[in-house]
Amino acid sequence: xxxxxxxxxxxxxxxxxxxxxxxxxxxxxxxxxxxxxxxxxxxxxxxxxxxxxxxxxxxxxxxxxxxxxxxxxxxxxxxxxxxxxxxxxxxxxxxxxxxxxxxxxxxxxxxxxxxxxxxxxxxxxxxxxxxxxxxxxxxxxxxxxxxxxxxxxxxxxxxxxxxxxxxxxxxxxxxxxxxxxxxxxxxxxxxxxxxxxxxxxxxxxxxxxxxxxxxxxxxxxxx
Amino acid sequence: xxxxxxxxxxxxxxxxxxxxxxxxxxxxxxxxxxxxxxxxxxxxxxxxxxxxxxxxxxxxxxxxxxxxxxxxxxxxxxxxxxxxxxxxxxxxxxxxxxxxxxxxxxxxxxxxxxxxxxxxxxxxxxxxxxxxxxxxxxxxxxxxxxxxxxxxxxxxxxxxxxxxxxxxxxxxxxxxxxxxxxxxxxxxxxxxxxxxxxxxxxxxxxxxxxxxxxxxxxxxxx
Numbered sequence: 001x002x003x004x005x006x007x008x009x010x011x012x013x014x015x016x017x018x019x020x021x022x023x024x025x026x027x028x029x030x031x032x033x034x035x036x037x038x039x040x041x042x043x044x045x046x047x048x049x050x051x052x053x054x055x056x057x058x059x060x061x062x063x064x065x066x067x068x069x070x071x072x073x074x075x076x077x078x079x080x081x082x083x084x085x086x087x088x089x090x091x092x093x094x095x096x097x098x099x100x101x102x103x104x105x106x107x108x109x110x111x112x113x114x115x116x117x118x119x120x121x122x123x124x125x126x127x128x129x130x131x132x133x134x135x136x137x138x139x140x141x142x143x144x145x146x147x148x149x150x151x152x153x154x155x156x157x158x159x160x161x162x163x164x165x166x167x168x169x170x171x172x173x174x175x176x177x178x179x180x181x182x183x184x185x186x187x188x189x190x191x192x193x194x195x196x197x198x199x200x201x202x203x204x205x206x207x208x209x210x211x212x213x214x215x216x217x218x219x220x221x222x223x
Numbered sequence: 224x225x226x227x228x229x230x231x232x233x234x235x236x237x238x239x240x241x242x243x244x245x246x247x248x249x250x251x252x253x254x255x256x257x258x259x260x261x262x263x264x265x266x267x268x269x270x271x272x273x274x275x276x277x278x279x280x281x282x283x284x285x286x287x288x289x290x291x292x293x294x295x296x297x298x299x300x301x302x303x304x305x306x307x308x309x310x311x312x313x314x315x316x317x318x319x320x321x322x323x324x325x326x327x328x329x330x331x332x333x334x335x336x337x338x339x340x341x342x343x344x345x346x347x348x349x350x351x352x353x354x355x356x357x358x359x360x361x362x363x364x365x366x367x368x369x370x371x372x373x374x375x376x377x378x379x380x381x382x383x384x385x386x387x388x389x390x391x392x393x394x395x396x397x398x399x400x401x402x403x404x405x406x407x408x409x410x411x412x413x414x415x416x417x418x419x420x421x422x423x424x425x426x427x428x429x430x431x432x433x434x435x436x437x438x439x440x441x442x443x444x445x
Contacts (some may be wrong), residue, residue, distance in 0.1 A: 007309050021307045066436065070429040071421060072390035075401055079421055086226055164295035171297075171394055178298055184307070191306035198298050205293035213289075 010192040016185035017193040024180030025200065031166040031176060034098035035105055042102060043109025048139070050110070051117050052063045058106055073104045073111070074168050081172040097169040105162040111155045116147035155217040160208050167201070177201070229415045236407040238414035240423060243403035247427075250317060250399060253388040254324035258385060259378065261325060262332020270340045271362060286335060291330030297391050299323045301341075304395040320392035324385050331381045339370035376438040382433045389440075399422065 012041070046065070050058045080100040084091065091099065120143050129139040148155070170179035181197035265288075269281045290298075304319040315321065343366050351361035393402035404420035 004310075006304070062436075066432045067425065069432045070425045070427075072387035072401070072424060072428075074390040074393070075417075075424050077423055078401065079414075079417055080403065081226075082408070083417060086414045160292070165296040167297045168391075176296075178301065182301065182381060185305065189300075190310045194302055194306045198294065198302050201295060201298055202290065202293050206289065209293045210291050 003045060006194050007014060008191055010188075010190055011100045013184075013188045013190045013192040014196050017188065017196070018179045018182075020107035020184045021177065021193060021200070024175055024177040024197070027175055027180075028166055028177040029167075031097055031169055031174070032163050033099045034094070036163050038098065038102035039109045040155075041161055042106035044107060044113055045111030047113035047117060050114050051139070052135070065110065068103060070105050071104075071218065073101065073165055075173060075205050076100050076104055076170060078170050079192070093172065093174045095171075097166075097174050099174065101162070101168070103130070105158065108161070113148070113156060114152050115154070116148075116149075116151035116199045117143055119150045120147050120172055126191075138155060156208070156215055160205060160212065163205060163208070165200075227414055227418055229411075229413050232407070232411045232415040233419055235411065236404060236419055239398075239403035239407060240334060240400055240419060242291060243398060243400035243420075244423060244427075245401040246317075247386075248387050250320055250324070252388045254321050254328060254389070255385050257321070258328025259332050259382070261329030262334075263334055265329065265333040266336035266340060267362065267367075269337060270366070271358060271386065273352065288330045288334045288337075290325050292334070294327070296323055296327045296388055299327065300391055300395060306401060314395040314400065316392060319395055320351035320389065320397055323391075327388075328385045332378060335374050335377045336418035338348055339372075339374040340366060342373060343347045372442070375436070376442050379438055380435045381418065383428065383435055387424075387428060387429070401404070421437045422444045 033082065041154040046061065046173065050061050071079075077097065078102040080103075081093070081096040117139075123147070124142055125138060129135075131140065166176065167178045169176045170182065173179065174184075177197050177200060181193045184193035185191055239393045265284045269284045272278065272280050294416055300319055303314060303323055304316060307314060309321075347369065348361060351365040352358070356364065389399055390401050392404060396402065400420050400423050404416040407416040408414065425440040
């Protein structure tokens with residue numbers, strides 16, 4: 001048993017690699033700070049566009065959303081980070097990762113917010129309009145506050161997915177938590193940093209999973 | 224612009240990507256089958272032990288679902304492939320990806336089946352038991368068929384997500400579509416193979432994503 005601990009939870013190795021892992025954790029946090037607000041922002045734009053557009057516009061938007069969703073997130077990420085330089089555009093790595101993952105996750109936020117808007121009865125629209133509110137004012141003051149509340153568990157669920165998604169950044173050499181754990185593993189030839197990183201992800205995300213359950217959320221998210 | 228559709232490079236990449244499609248499909252289908260089976264077995268065990276003295280087992284199953292929902296699939300894959308050998312467990316890239324994707328899908332599938340089972344009215348259980356069916360029979364013939372109907376749309380979506388996640392296996396050198404494209408890209412310094420791979424993924428998954436959307440409106444879960 002002690003051999004097991006020496007191999008997988010070696011205190012010396014974990015102490016020595018903690019600096020690297022903390023730097024990686026900070027990069028992961030930065031990626032989340034781009035992807036989650038960015039995804040919410042563009043997702044909200046998408047949901048509003050689908051709500052306000054005429055039928056043909058909403059239909060083409062839904063095809064566009066499905067086209068983006070047909071890409072595995074890693075493929076989208078690799079395509080953007082390794083493809084853009086051929087167009088002469090070379091964003092800093094963190095920004096490239098942020099763009100790719102924001103594109104992916106905003107389609108999910110968008111669908112969730114749209115479901116929230118659609119969950120409000122048409123009579124709410126009619127009542128609000130009859131008091132003299134315009135379309136945008138109705139959305140802002142009447143529809144969105146109720147609609148967002150209805151889909152809060154799903155929004156939290158997608159935020160969990162977005163945070164998990166940032167681990168992909170390690171594949172395109174962004175020095176995030178997972179990447180740094182691999183580096184530390186290579187340096188010490190010991191898997192403890194990797195186990196520590198996995199435990200860190202768990203420590204960060206398990207509370208979020210519990211919160212989602214408390215909100216009544218399910219793993220029933222779109223693909 | 225021409226560099227993105229370099230015919231020579233595309234021709235060089237095509238055979239590899241074709242064999243990659245086979246690997247992608249093989250990995251996707253086996254991990255989806257294993258994950259759904261695992262989820263169904265766990266949810267069944269949890270349902271049949273409900274209220275019994277073996278209740279802690281249900282708690283363990285719920286904890287498993289939580290842990291694998293919190294763990295990014297790529298982190299799990301990397302741990303299985305790069306850390307497990309230190310414990311004497313040498314998995315091939317394909318096996319590591321199969322186990323990782325199967326465990327992650329198993330956790331969502333368990334949660335989805337469990338939600339379906341608990342949504343079936345208690346009266347259905349009681350009525351079935353009162354006709355003389357055993358617990359197992361009541362579950363299999365009365366509760367499960369009603370529960371499965373509700374699980375189809377979310378389960379389809381999780382299965383599609385698992386199929387897309389097979390691209391992660393490229394990280395542990397499984398020669399699936401993305402891995403094949405990336406290796407030709409590295410040799411030729413051209414983005415064309417990546418675009419070809421992207422096209423393959425769209426051709427594979429766009430119809431599935433549309434079907435998933437159709438199922439959601441059809442069964443009107445919300």
